[in-house]
Amino acid sequence: xxxxxxxxxxxxxxxxxxxxxxxxxxxxxxxxxxxxxxxxxxxxxxxxxxxxxxxxxxxxxxxxxxxxxxxxxxxxxxxxxxxxxxxxxxxxxxxxxxxxxxxxxxxxxxxxxxxxxxxxxxxxxxxxxxxxxxxxxxxxxxxxxxxxxxxxxxxxxxxxxxxxxxxxx
Amino acid sequence: xxxxxxxxxxxxxxxxxxxxxxxxxxxxxxxxxxxxxxxxxxxxxxxxxxxxxxxxxxxxxxxxxxxxxxxxxxxxxxxxxxxxxxxxxxxxxxxxxxxxxxxxxxxxxxxxxxxxxxxxxxxxxxxxxxxxxxxxxxxxxxxxxxxxxxxxxxxxxxxxxxxxxxxxxxxxxxxxxxxxxxxxxxxxxxxxxxxxxxxxxxxxxxxxxxxxxxxxxxxxxxxxxxxxxxxxxxxxxxxxxxxxxxxxxxxxxxxxxxxxxxxxxxxxxxxxxxxxxxxxxxxxxxxxxxxxxxxxxxxxxxxxxxxxxxxxxxxxxxxxxxxxxxxxxxxxxxxxxxxxxxxxxxxxxxxxxxxxxxxxxxxxxxxxxxxxxxxxxxxxxxxxxxxxxxxxxxxxxxxxxxxxxxxxxxxxxxxxxxxxxxxxxxxxxxxxxxxxxxxxxxxxxxxxxxxxxxxxxxxxxxxxxxxxxxxxxxxxxxxxxxxxxxxxxxxxxxxxxxxxxxxxxxxxxxxxxxxxxxxxxxxxxxxxxxxxxxxxxxxxxxxxxxxxxxxxxxxxxxxxxxxxxxxxxxxxxxxxxxxxxxxxxxxxxxxxxxxxxxxxxxxxxxxxxxxxxxxxxxxxxxxxxxxxxxxxxxxxxxxxxxxxxxxxxxxxxxxxxxxxxxxxxxxxxxxxxxxxxxxxxxxxxxxxxxxxxxxxxxxxxxxxxxxx
Numbered sequence: 032x033x034x035x036x037x038x039x040x041x042x043x044x045x046x047x048x049x050x051x052x053x054x055x056x057x058x059x060x061x062x063x064x065x066x067x068x069x070x071x072x073x074x075x076x077x078x079x080x081x082x083x084x085x086x087x088x089x090x091x092x093x094x095x096x097x098x099x100x101x102x103x104x105x106x107x108x109x110x111x112x113x114x115x116x117x118x119x120x121x122x123x124x125x126x127x128x129x130x131x132x133x134x135x136x137x138x139x140x141x142x143x144x145x146x147x148x149x150x151x152x153x154x155x156x157x158x159x160x161x162x163x164x165x166x167x168x169x170x171x172x173x174x175x176x177x178x179x180x181x182x183x184x185x186x187x188x189x190x191x192x193x194x195x196x197x198x199x200x
Numbered sequence: 201x202x203x204x205x206x207x208x209x210x211x212x213x214x215x216x217x218x219x220x221x222x223x224x225x226x227x228x229x230x231x232x233x234x235x236x237x238x239x240x241x242x243x244x245x246x247x248x249x250x251x252x253x254x255x256x257x258x259x260x261x262x263x264x265x266x267x268x269x270x271x272x273x274x275x276x277x278x279x280x281x282x283x284x285x286x287x288x289x290x291x292x293x294x295x296x297x298x299x300x301x302x303x304x305x306x307x308x309x310x311x312x313x314x315x316x317x318x319x320x321x322x323x324x325x326x327x328x329x330x331x332x333x334x335x336x337x338x339x340x341x342x343x344x345x346x347x348x349x350x351x352x353x354x355x356x357x358x359x360x361x362x363x364x365x366x367x368x369x370x371x372x373x374x375x376x377x378x379x380x381x382x383x384x385x386x387x388x389x390x391x392x393x394x395x396x397x398x399x400x401x402x403x404x405x406x407x408x409x410x411x412x413x414x415x416x417x418x419x420x421x422x423x424x425x426x427x428x429x430x431x432x433x434x435x436x437x438x439x440x441x442x443x444x445x446x447x448x449x450x451x452x453x454x455x456x457x458x459x460x461x462x463x464x465x466x467x468x469x470x471x472x473x474x475x476x477x478x479x480x481x482x483x484x485x486x487x488x489x490x491x492x493x494x495x496x497x498x499x500x501x502x503x504x505x506x507x508x509x510x511x512x513x514x515x516x517x518x519x520x521x522x523x524x525x526x527x528x529x530x531x532x533x534x535x536x537x538x539x540x541x542x543x544x545x546x547x548x549x550x551x552x553x554x555x556x557x558x559x560x561x562x563x564x565x566x567x568x569x570x571x572x573x574x575x576x577x578x579x580x581x582x583x584x585x586x587x588x589x590x591x592x593x594x595x596x597x598x599x600x601x602x603x604x605x606x607x608x609x610x611x612x613x614x615x616x617x618x619x620x621x622x623x624x625x626x627x628x629x630x631x632x633x634x635x636x637x638x639x640x641x642x643x644x645x646x647x648x649x650x651x652x653x654x655x656x657x658x659x660x661x662x663x664x665x666x667x668x669x670x671x672x673x674x675x676x677x678x679x680x681x682x683x684x685x686x687x688x689x690x691x692x693x694x695x696x697x698x699x700x701x702x703x704x705x706x707x708x709x710x711x712x713x714x715x716x717x718x719x720x721x722x723x724x725x726x727x728x729x730x731x732x733x734x735x736x737x738x739x740x741x742x743x744x745x746x747x748x749x750x751x752x753x754x755x756x757x758x759x760x761x762x763x764x765x766x767x768x769x770x771x772x773x774x775x776x777x778x779x780x781x782x783x784x785x786x787x788x789x790x791x792x793x794x795x796x797x798x799x800x801x802x803x804x805x806x807x808x809x810x811x812x813x814x815x816x817x818x819x820x821x822x823x824x825x826x827x828x829x830x831x832x833x834x835x836x837x838x839x840x841x842x843x844x845x846x847x848x849x850x851x852x853x854x855x856x857x858x859x860x861x862x863x864x865x866x867x868x869x870x871x872x873x874x875x876x877x878x879x880x881x882x883x884x885x886x887x888x889x890x891x892x893x894x895x896x897x898x899x900x901x902x903x904x905x906x907x908x
Binding site: 077078080081088089090093094095097128182183185 | 713720736
């Protein structure tokens with residue numbers, strides 16, 4: 032038991048594999064362990080009267096899962112094309128949900144040392160969403176915490192219920 | 201909590217449930233005491249033995265005291281008295297409370313309030329009592345009160361426990377495993393065959409279809425629980441209630457083995473508990489009154505469960521005083537629910553419907569048990585939420601029957617898929633009353649306005665209408681080729697929902713939504729349609745509430761009758777063609793729906809054509825031999841016959857009938873010809889100045905014939 036823990040800590044100390052994804056101009060990363068499946072480009076069924084951050088619902092393995100529009104959370108105007116949907120799992124599998132981004136890159140291995148905390152000038156919404164950034168050679172990759180992206184957490188936080196999205200009808 | 205403790209709690213609670221049943225039975229049949237006491241003793245003994253082993257000393261102490269008392273009872277030192285049973289029930293509640301505490305916190309509690317010494321002392325007192333000594337000791341009262349206050353606690357704990365675990369027959373599980381194996385094999389074949397082996401594909405698809413169907417059925421079966429599980433809680437409840445209300449009540453069960461989906465069983469639990477409580481408190485009279493009325497002193501409460509046409513019916517039946525219509529009317533007026541004039545004009549049936557209005561209670565005195573006006577409306581709302589319905593029958597002085605009708609399963613419901621604002625929505629068939637198509641040329645004047653509200657004239661009644669796209673803030677479809685009006689009814693609200701288009705009726709599999717989307721409050725779930733797209737399931741009652749539709753008292757039946765009697769010379773007809781070259785008409789009020797049915801669904805028994813329609817067997821009348829002609833015309837079974845589903849409006853249990861017609865022509869007003877001497881045995885009418893025969897197949901309904 033103890034040995035395993037030791038190992039995982041060691042591993043975590045050095046490198047971490049992230050799945051990179053893009054929304055707007057920036058690139059973001061989520062730990063691969065938290066991602067259940069990348070569904071690819073999907074047409075979503077919209078839910079009328081839903082909070083603005085909900086992109087719609089999508090069928091996944093016999094369940095209907097709520098999908099969060101990452102563009103909407105960031106306050107970016109909605110893309111005309113359909114986005115790429117990722118299925119994220121909660122730690123205990125209680126709430127499975129989807130995340131819609133513009134596109135998904137690939138798996139990137141990063142060193143923990145490259146992570147830097149959020150700048151103190153970041154506004155409240157950004158502070159809630161972002162979990163520091165990795166200084167990559169091609170630019171910054173912002174780390175996301177899937178826990179914070181859960182639809183129920185987003186609505187609880189109260190930060191995203193009033194956001195206005197450019198393309199929304 | 202470790203597995204051992206969890207297992208112990210589950211087992212003990214099951215044992216306590218059994219003990220509860222045995223105790224109530226013991227009180228009724230003290231002559232069979234040996235066997236019952238043995239059973240109870242074993243339960244308590246098991247708990248005591250295991251707790252000692254697990255180190256729950258408080259539980260052990262209490263169980264030990266109980267065991268001691270039961271030991272004396274078993275040896276015949278004590279006789280079964282009401283006090284003794286009460287004491288043992290207190291012991292049961294005490295044990296349950298500790299078990300619940302362990303389940304919640306992992307410990308058995310060390311606070312001052314968690315002291316059982318009073319109860320233990322009480323049990324010891326009962327033990328030392330002289331068997332012939334029947335006077336209740338003074339100290340019993342406070343303890344009894346104490347326990348009464350906690351009476352609500354054990355019921356919740358057992359719910360929690362039931363939610364998590366389910367007992368399944370190993371055979372069912374094995375069958376499931378076999379089917380899953382079959383599923384995997386079929387998948388393998390499909391994968392290995394690849395795209396090129398299309399010849400085999402049809403067969404594989406068929407196999408997949410049958411395996412899926414079997415698997416679905418087996419899983420359903422596994423979810424089925426006997427209703428008896430739910431009934432088992434009632435003897436104790438009725439006993440306690442009867443004592444608080446000062447009644448003598450016997451409870452009887454029928455059809456305990458009737459299976460019902462587990463989630464439904466949970467859903468009807470509260471409404472049923474409420475109904476039973478009502479029956480004991482309001483229904484059954486005090487013993488003295490009963491004797492005066494010439495009935496036995498002991499009232500009888502019957503719970504009956506049975507299958508009826510694709511749904512499960514649960515009846516709560518008492519032989520009490522029944523519901524006084526006068527009282528109901530007076531109370532409704534007093535509470536301001538109806539005006540005195542309206543009340544005096546109501547039929548008995550309508551007056552009974554008043555009971556389902558929010559804020560209604562007939563109990564003359566508010567008791568702790570019931571009578572606070574939260575009642576039947578909640579029962580009805582809860583039952584309708586799961587797609588069921590509630591009926592009430594009552595005869596003054598004879599008794600009341602409450603009938604809860606619930607579908608077999610929640611997971612799969614028949615629904616109509618509609619489109620609005622470019623999205624698909626599913627409407628549960630149970631709420632759908634009828635569909636009206638309004639072509640674009642009529643669209644402009646079909647909808648009338650009263651202030652800001654829109655109404656539609658449906659058979660000379662104003663129906664509030666709700667535009668789904670506007671309510672949901674969806675884009676309005678610009679090119680309107682007319683629209684459809686779905687007349688819906690839920691929780692007493694009736695309204696027309698405007699939708700752009702109708703898609704196929706489908707059996708949909710209900711998938712729950714995440715909490716964020718549930719909070720919108722308009723959708724009860726989502727489903728994947730046959731074409732792979734998603735549709736949201738509209739919550740009809742919530743939609744009504746959102747749009748501001750208020751419940752109305754259903755006086756449709758009365759209306760239909762007055763319609764026919766007052767305007768018998770002039771009424772609306774549905775005109776159709778059944779025999780060649782002949783126009784036939786039916787009063788519109790009798791036609792429930794017009795269905796297009798594939799010929800393959802028309803079945804024959806004893807030479808008569810029958811149709812299985814929504815779990816009912818409808819006899820078909822085919823006077824024009826339309827079906828035969830259709831068969832002659834086409835070899836395949838795909839041809840569809842148009843069938844009018846006719847029934848007596850208002851009366852739900854009346855027999856219905858299907859009329860096969862060539863085609864439906866029109867709906868228009870017409871006058872009956874009184875001079876029908878031209879042709880014998882036929883009623884004629886002038887509809888739009890054309891001679892039309894009035895359909896006479898409805899001789900099952902004599903008063904209609906008279907009118908027509």
